[in-house]
Amino acid sequence: MYGLGILKGFGVTALNAFRSPFTVEYPDRRVGLPGLARSAGINPLAFVLKRPKDALKAVLGLAKIPARSQQHSRFRGQDFTWYVERCTGCASCAKLCPLGIIKIVTDPSGRQTQEGEVYDIETFDIDLARCMACGICVEVCPYDALHMGSGFERARYGFPNLLITVDELKKAPKRPSTWFRPQLEERGYHPHKSGQADWRLVGRHERPTAGQLKRNWVDDRAK
Amino acid sequence: MSMRTEPVTVNIGPHHPSTHGVFRLRVTFDGEVIVDVEPVFGYLHRGTEKLAEERTYVQFVTLTDRMDYVASMTNNQGFVLAVEKLAGITPSPRGVWLRMIAAELQRIASHLVGMGFFLQDLGAFATPLMYAMRERERILDLFEMLCGARITNSYMRPGGVFMDAPEDFWPAVNRFLDEMPGYVDEYESLISGNEIVLSRTKGVARVELDALINASISGPMLRAAGLAWDLRKKHPYEFYDRVEFDVPLAQESDNWARYIVRIQEMRESVKIVRQCVQQIEPGPIRPKEVPFLVRPPAGEVYSSIEGPKGELGYYIVSDGSIAPYRCKVRAPSYINLTLLKDMLVGWRVADMIVTFGSIDINMGEVDR
Numbered sequence: 001m002y003g004l005g006i007l008k009g010f011g012v013t014a015l016n017a018f019r020s021p022f023t024v025e026y027p028d029r030r031v032g033l034p035g036l037a038r039s040a041g042i043n044p045l046a047f048v049l050k051r052p053k054d055a056l057k058a059v060l061g062l063a064k065i066p067a068r069s070q071q072h073s074r075f076r077g078q079d080f081t082w083y084v085e086r087c088t089g090c091a092s093c094a095k096l097c098p099l100g101i102i103k104i105v106t107d108p109s110g111r112q113t114q115e116g117e118v119y120d121i122e123t124f125d126i127d128l129a130r131c132m133a134c135g136i137c138v139e140v141c142p143y144d145a146l147h148m149g150s151g152f153e154r155a156r157y158g159f160p161n162l163l164i165t166v167d168e169l170k171k172a173p174k175r176p177s178t179w180f181r182p183q184l185e186e187r188g189y190h191p192h193k194s195g196q197a198d199w200r201l202v203g204r205h206e207r208p209t210a211g212q213l214k215r216n217w218v219d220d221r222a223k
Numbered sequence: 224m225s226m227r228t229e230p231v232t233v234n235i236g237p238h239h240p241s242t243h244g245v246f247r248l249r250v251t252f253d254g255e256v257i258v259d260v261e262p263v264f265g266y267l268h269r270g271t272e273k274l275a276e277e278r279t280y281v282q283f284v285t286l287t288d289r290m291d292y293v294a295s296m297t298n299n300q301g302f303v304l305a306v307e308k309l310a311g312i313t314p315s316p317r318g319v320w321l322r323m324i325a326a327e328l329q330r331i332a333s334h335l336v337g338m339g340f341f342l343q344d345l346g347a348f349a350t351p352l353m354y355a356m357r358e359r360e361r362i363l364d365l366f367e368m369l370c371g372a373r374i375t376n377s378y379m380r381p382g383g384v385f386m387d388a389p390e391d392f393w394p395a396v397n398r399f400l401d402e403m404p405g406y407v408d409e410y411e412s413l414i415s416g417n418e419i420v421l422s423r424t425k426g427v428a429r430v431e432l433d434a435l436i437n438a439s440i441s442g443p444m445l446r447a448a449g450l451a452w453d454l455r456k457k458h459p460y461e462f463y464d465r466v467e468f469d470v471p472l473a474q475e476s477d478n479w480a481r482y483i484v485r486i487q488e489m490r491e492s493v494k495i496v497r498q499c500v501q502q503i504e505p506g507p508i509r510p511k512e513v514p515f516l517v518r519p520p521a522g523e524v525y526s527s528i529e530g531p532k533g534e535l536g537y538y539i540v541s542d543g544s545i546a547p548y549r550c551k552v553r554a555p556s557y558i559n560l561t562l563l564k565d566m567l568v569g570w571r572v573a574d575m576i577v578t579f580g581s582i583d584i585n586m587g588e589v590d591r
Contacts, residue, residue, distance in 0.1 A: 005416030012413045013350065022357050072364075074389065076371035096515075098282035134285035134377050139385065140515060148371070179371040180386055 029067035033058040039065045071150070073178045073190040076133045079149030080126055081176040082169040083199040086145035088213065089119035093137035093146055101127040102137060124169060128154065129162040139180050144203040147176030150191035176202060230258050235575075237266050243340065243579075244586025248563075255571045260564045267590035275550035280306050280517045281380060283550070288375040290552065291588040293336045296329035296366070297530045299379040304460060305526035305537035306381045310519035315510055318383020319461050320503040324396070325369060325378055326461075326528075327492040327499070331403070332362040333531035334443075334485040334492075337583035341482060342414060344580035345423055351414055358406050361399055368392045381517050383509035396500060403493045407486060415483070424478040428566040428578040432476065438562045442533025442555055444582065447484045448476035454529035466498040478574075478581040485583070516545045532556050532583055552591060556584035 031039065036058040037047040048055040057063045094102040106119035138148050149172075156162050175191040178184040183204050189197060236247035245266035251259035271290060275283045287302045288295040300322055307314060314322075339355030363373040369388055370378040378384055414420055432448045445452050453470045455463040471487035473480035521543040527536035533555025540549040559582050566578050 002418055005418050005421070009413045009417050012409055022360075072367045072371070072389075074369075074371040074386075075367055096279075096282070098278055098285055132285065132375065133372065134375070135371070136282065136285065177371060182386070185389060 024067075024069065026067050026069055028064040030061065031058065031063055031065050032061070033063075036063045036065065068192065069152075071152075071192075073150075073185070075150060075152075075177055076135050076179050077149040077151045077177055078128055078131070078133060078154045079151040079172060080164060080169065081147040081149050081172065081174050081197075082124065083145050083147075083174070083202065084121065084170055085199040086143050086203060087121060087124075088143060088145075089121050090142065092140045092142060096140045097137050098134060099130050099132065101130045103127075121166060124166040126164040126169075127162070128164055129159045135179055144181065144183075147181060147202065148179045150175045150177045174199075228254055237263075243584060244589075246584075246586050246589070248575075248579075250567075250575065252572065257567050257570055257572070257575060260567045260575075262560060262563055264560075264586070264589055267586050269591065271591045272550050272552060275547050277546060279545045280519075280547065281515060283547070284379065285375070285377045288377055289587060290554065290591055291333075291530070291532070291535075291556065291585045292374060293585055294329050294333040294531045295374060295376045296325045296378060297333075297528065297535060299376060300326050300461075301526070301528045301530065301535045302537050303379040303381055304528060305524055305539050306517060306519065308526045309522065309524040309539055309541055310381065310517050312382050312513055312517075313510065314381075315383045315507050316462075317387070317503060317506045318508040320499050321369075321384045321388060321508065322379055323461050323463070323466075324496055324499045324503075325366070325376075325384075327496045328362050328365060328396075330492045330531045331489050332359045334489050334583075335359045335362075337531075338410070338482065338485055341478075341577070341580040341583065342420070344576045345420060347414070347420070351410065354406075354410060354413065358403065365392065365396055365399065368395065380509060380513075382513035383507075385509070387508050393500070396496070400493055400497050400500070404490060407489055407493075410486065415486070421479065423574075423577065424482065424581075425475070427478045427574050428570060428581070429475065429477045430562060430566055434562065434565055435476070438558070440533070440559050440562060442530070442559065443484045443488065444481055444533070444559055446470065447473045447480035449474040454527060454534060458527075460526075460528055462499075462502075463495075465502065466495050468495050478577055481581040481583075518543065518545055527553065530555055532585065532588070533559055554588045554591060556582075556586075556588040557591075560584055560589060 033044055033047070033055055036054065037044040040047060042050070054063060089104060089106040091104045094100070094104050103123055103125040104121065105123035106121055133148070135148055138146055154162070174196045176184065176197055177191055178189055181202070184197070184202060188194075230251045230253045232249060232251045234247060234249055237245040247263040247266070249261040249263060250257055269289070271286055274286060278286070284299055284302060287298040291298050303322075306312070335355040335358055339352035342351040343349065366376055367373050369392060370376050370386065430448065432450060435445055435448050436450070441452065449472055451470045451472055454460070456470055468491045471484050471491060473484050519541045521541055523538070523540045525536060525538045527534050529535075534553065535555055536553030538551040538553070539547050542548040563579070563582070567575055570578065
């Protein structure tokens with residue numbers, strides 16, 4: 001019979017009315033009274049007595065709470081996590097970035113640094129406006145100083161505001177992604193659930209001391 | 224009584240929503256019937272092949288994502304296989320299995336997008352596309368577990384992949400494989416029996432097999448004409464000779480056949496991923512001796528894989544340095560598009576957009 005296939009299609013569409021929605025609500029999630037009370041941390045009855053206006057809103061389906069996206073711990077975010085304690089200023093990341101957007105300046109103050117010493121990092125700029133989050137800088141970092149971040153909400157007005165400067169990198173909360181960092185994954189680290197990661201725990205090995213660096217780069221080469 | 228009519232030339236694009244990107248068609252109509260078609264492309268040209276010449280082999284993997292951006296994993300795979308052939312690298316078995324899993328999941332995702340937008344062009348506004356995006360979303364979640372990114376994956380490296388799958392990937396992929404055939408049944412009962420879709424697509428824009436072969440068309444378009452040409456069967460790369468699968472065929476070579484072949488290929492890809500998950504063995508994902516800066520010996524290589532849209536080939540010339548001397552991409556979308564005039568002449572305006580959708584092209588790959 002002509003039209004049977006269309007009716008069958010309508011049946012599939014109608015079936016979806018009885019399924020739970022697939023859509024993830026972001027940045028705000030609509031909740032009922034129990035959900036709102038849970039997010040406030042008290043039981044629903046006390047919530048009604050304490051904040052009757054909000055409770056009425058929740059019953060009417062108007063209450064919203066902020067929602068966090070369910071991202072995997074490996075998610076390559078835009079904000080980089082950088083540990084000044086681990087960085088030696090070797091600039092591997094800057095050399096191997098496919099777009100050349102990392103700028104590193106060490107020791108501008110005129111201090112005569114010898115080869116093999118740990119450099120003071122004056123500039124460590126990452127131009128996020130051109131970054132494509134490929135993660136090669138993180139992959140080649142020999143001392144696990146640079147990690148991908150876990151955030152993705154870095155929208156700014158104007159290109160200059162997208163530049164991550166060294167001060168911002170130093171101050172930013174340390175929530176590294178576990179991308180290309182199996183040692184973090186073995187420990188079950190999750191950037192949003194486990195809290196901030198300390199610089200002593202994020203590396204595959206200890207950071208070389210100044211003496212070791214000098215031995216590797218100066219003394220061994222002189223032989 | 225006959226009326227004297229004059230042909231009218233109309234520009235469709237480059238900013239037309241149904242052209243899947245920035246693509247322009249200069250169409251000459253006689254009334255509503257198409258008399259002549261002139262495709263104009265190049266609006267999305269970014270010079271990816273030239274950029275390859277000043278980037279190392281691993282750095283260029285990140286740019287292959289940007290060519291066919293709904294099938295990044297297969298783009299990675301094609302390039303990486305070419306580099307391995309050129310440099311004589313033997314990949315690690317576990318890395319190869321992971322690459323196959325990723326590539327077949329990507330094939331399902333790409334066919335979902337192709338199917339959804341084909342039906343969207345037909346006028347089934349948003350409903351089938353939403354169903355297609357629902358499952359694609361789950362595949363992208365699996366990719367996020369594997370490599371941290373959803374679209375621009377850059378997951379593969381010469382010798383294997385850069386990181387092993389996390390432990391929570393395996394239950395997730397098994398759950399997806401159990402549910403995916405049911406979803407495909409759902410599309411079939413939603414669309415495949417629909418009389419409007421059938422009358423709009425059956426017999427429309429038919430092309431002869433000879434014309435397809437002469438224009439070196441590949442992929443689902445060729446298989447919809449009844450020729451079982453699939454590089455996974457004909458020249459097995461990776462471990463495709465160790466898995467069992469059929470090559471879905473249709474004989475009609477019209478818009479409907481191109482749609483139904485893609486639907487059936489999704490079922491076959493689910494089978495392949497299931498066998499890969501069963502056969503994968505523990506071990507290293509990448510040989511230790513492969514350096515970050517691959518230096519292939521001087522020479523040239525052409526290596527091709529069966530991408531979701533057709534034969535995806537990479538031709539690399541090396542001069543022994545860390546960057547390719549020349550890198551040429553045989554993009555399936557670009558070559559499949561060349562037969563557009565033969566398909567469209569004699570059909571009407573409404574069939575034009577549907578036919579264009581049935582080729583399943585991606586402008587990022589056409590213009591590169």
